[in-house]
Amino acid sequence: MKHIEQYEQSGYTPVSGKFTLFLRNCVIWQIIQFAWINLKMTILIVKSHH
Amino acid sequence: MARLIIMGGGVSGHTAASFAKKWLGNEHEVVVVTPNSLWNWIPSNIFVGIGEMTKEDVTFPLAPVYKKAGIDYRQAKAVSVHPEGKTEDDTPFITIEYTGQGKEGQAEELTYDYLINATGPKLNFDATPGLGDGKGHLGEHTVSVCTADHAVHASLELKALAEKMKAGEKKRILVGLGHGMCTCQGAAFEYIFNVDHYLKQEGVRDKATITYISNEYELGDFGVGGMHIKSGGYVTSGKVFAESLYTERGIRWITRAHVNKVEADKVHYETLDGEMHEEAYDFAMLIPPFAGAGLTATAKDGSDMSSVIFAPNTMMKVDADYESGARGFENWSPNDWPSTLQNPTYKNIFAVGIAFAPPHFISKPMSSPNGTAINPTPPRTGMPSAMMGKAVAASICDMIKGVSDTPTHTANMAEMGAACVASTGKGLLNGTAVSMTMYPVVPDYNKYEYGRDLNGTFGTIGLAGHWVKLLLHYGFIWKAKLKPGWTLIPE
Ligand SMILES: Cc1cc2nc3c(=O)[nH]c(=O)nc-3n(C[C@H](O)[C@H](O)[C@H](O)COP(=O)(O)OP(=O)(O)OC[C@H]3O[C@@H](n4cnc5c(N)ncnc54)[C@H](O)[C@@H]3O)c2cc1C
Numbered sequence: 001m002k003h004i005e006q007y008e009q010s011g012y013t014p015v016s017g018k019f020t021l022f023l024r025n026c027v028i029w030q031i032i033q034f035a036w037i038n039l040k041m042t043i044l045i046v047k048s049h050h
Numbered sequence: 051m052a053r054l055i056i057m058g059g060g061v062s063g064h065t066a067a068s069f070a071k072k073w074l075g076n077e078h079e080v081v082v083v084t085p086n087s088l089w090n091w092i093p094s095n096i097f098v099g100i101g102e103m104t105k106e107d108v109t110f111p112l113a114p115v116y117k118k119a120g121i122d123y124r125q126a127k128a129v130s131v132h133p134e135g136k137t138e139d140d141t142p143f144i145t146i147e148y149t150g151q152g153k154e155g156q157a158e159e160l161t162y163d164y165l166i167n168a169t170g171p172k173l174n175f176d177a178t179p180g181l182g183d184g185k186g187h188l189g190e191h192t193v194s195v196c197t198a199d200h201a202v203h204a205s206l207e208l209k210a211l212a213e214k215m216k217a218g219e220k221k222r223i224l225v226g227l228g229h230g231m232c233t234c235q236g237a238a239f240e241y242i243f244n245v246d247h248y249l250k251q252e253g254v255r256d257k258a259t260i261t262y263i264s265n266e267y268e269l270g271d272f273g274v275g276g277m278h279i280k281s282g283g284y285v286t287s288g289k290v291f292a293e294s295l296y297t298e299r300g301i302r303w304i305t306r307a308h309v310n311k312v313e314a315d316k317v318h319y320e321t322l323d324g325e326m327h328e329e330a331y332d333f334a335m336l337i338p339p340f341a342g343a344g345l346t347a348t349a350k351d352g353s354d355m356s357s358v359i360f361a362p363n364t365m366m367k368v369d370a371d372y373e374s375g376a377r378g379f380e381n382w383s384p385n386d387w388p389s390t391l392q393n394p395t396y397k398n399i400f401a402v403g404i405a406f407a408p409p410h411f412i413s414k415p416m417s418s419p420n421g422t423a424i425n426p427t428p429p430r431t432g433m434p435s436a437m438m439g440k441a442v443a444a445s446i447c448d449m450i451k452g453v454s455d456t457p458t459h460t461a462n463m464a465e466m467g468a469a470c471v472a473s474t475g476k477g478l479l480n481g482t483a484v485s486m487t488m489y490p491v492v493p494d495y496n497k498y499e500y501g502r503d504l505n506g507t508f509g510t511i512g513l514a515g516h517w518v519k520l521l522l523h524y525g526f527i528w529k530a531k532l533k534p535g536w537t538l539i540p541e
Contacts, residue, residue: 009293010297013290013293013296013297014290015294015297015298016294016298024511024513025480025482025513026513027479029512030512030517031514033510033513033514034518036514037510040506040508041469041487041518043506044467044469044506045433045469047489047506048433048437048466048489049441049466
């Protein structure tokens with residue numbers, strides 16, 4: 001599928017490169033991300049309880 | 051012995067009831083009045099809507115859970131609130147109408163010492179002609195994922211559509227918000243990407259054009275005025291990331307749109323510039339606008355006093371600054387938002403989750419030259435809703451136990467964050483989801499340059515997000531079933 005159409009919406013947006021797309025489903029990198037997301041969310045929860 | 055009644059057993063009400071019972075023990079009564087026999091983990095309805103989960107995966111019967119916890123469960127809908135009681139008796143009470151437990155249609159009065167309104171949204175399909183059936187339910191032209199049953203219906207329609215595509219037919223799919231005053235953009239966002247993912251897995255994505263239609267000013271507004279995050283050396287608007295994702299998945303978008311009529315094969319919509327348009331479709335999932343549950347309030351003498359405790363949309367008034375809306379967007383302040391969620395007139399009444407009336411929007415109010423309001427209303431997503439339920443339960447328990455006369459806990463959307471995991475495709479190894487946190491939900495431009503704390507506000511997309519989504523699914527259903535260790539799972 002052609003993603004970019006000149007002078008259309010898609011012509012003006014950044015699009016992910018191959019490496020970024022690879023990382024999104026790279027299991028090792030995503031395990032690290034999983035820990036990171038959980039940490040960020042835990043901090044948020046702690047900050048939000050009053 | 052005091053009696054706490056919770057109207058609504060969804061995300062916020064169930065949280066409030068579970069904690070209140072745990073803290074109050076058997077010395078006091080906790081009653082839940084809710085019309086459904088099943089509890090629904092609503093976020094996973096998205097997966098039901100593409101046939102990747104069943105209704106049974108996302109629901110469970112409430113009765114055994116409440117029986118085990120010692121909570122008095124009434125399968126009924128609350129109809130009216132009588133905060134001053136009757137002429138002959140000052141005890142406040144509510145009226146309910148049973149929807150189950152073999153008492154269908156029967157009415158009853160229940161007295162209370164404390165009352166929590168957690169009745170969530172009324173799915174106001176009829177606000178858009180053709181979106182509803184004229185009787186308050188989903189109409190025949192479009193599908194919805196707002197309830198588990200709706201989602202099952204959506205998955206069957208989607209499957210039938212995919213079969214036609216497999217036979218070579220091209221189809222137009224429209225997903226989005228069915229009115230200019232909708233909230234819950236996140237659900238439409240998740241569904242559109244899950245439909246895209248599903249069609250790819252079925253090998254028919256090339257047969258579909260997929261379009262998103264929204265009342266947001268820009269993609270990524272989500273009813274919270276959008277958000278900025280730090281990325282690649284820039285502080286970047288969420289709009290850029292959202293547009294990037296839509297482009298990457300080959301999805302076209304229409305923003306600033308108020309859908310004003312739905313027909314069998316097309317929607318009519320007005321845009322902020324006042325122009326009228328049409329969009330044809332073969333399959334459409336449109337989220338309806340939300341209203342309050344339609345409860346009324348009655349004074350001691352039997353006269354209607356709904357306007358004292360409810361806003362016109364029947365969401366309940368709490369300790370928000372309701373004058374602030376008129377001061378204009380530029381003058382809005384985090385202080386406008388409620389903290390204790392206590393009704394200002396009747397101090398033994400509280401409202402949590404979607405049931406409380408917000409003081410104003412979070413996104414900037416906008417209207418077309420024709421006077422049509424087109425902007426998202428404020429979301430109250432799962433995490434803030436559950437936090438409100440817990441905070442109000444804690445305040446009420448302290449008030450019942452005589453610790454304090456006033457609420458001891460707060461849950462202010464201007465001081466709390468929200469974590470949101472928006473699925474963009476299901477699959478243990480090929481799934482993805484956008485994980486977002488924002489702090490605070492209501493931006494504070496006096497405190498933070500970009501309205502929010504850039505360290506507490508972030509977004510990332512990937513497989514890990516999908517794992518978090520699954521963790522939340524199983525974790526929250528475990529918690530809602532009050533299984534061992536449920537209090538350790540945070541809201
Ligand atoms: C498809 C979809 C996906 C979503 N995904 C996410 C997500 O990923 N993350 C997130 O944070 N949020 C998500 N949300 C939003 C989240 O579901 C809501 O924020 C949350 O459910 C609000 O909680 P609540 O208790 O206010 O309302 P609800 O959970 O809707 O509960 C309200 C309860 O009140 C009951 N009720 C209604 N009328 C009456 C009456 N008259 N008397 C008594 N009871 C009554 C209802 O039956 C219901 O049980 C999603 C919403 C939808 C529709």
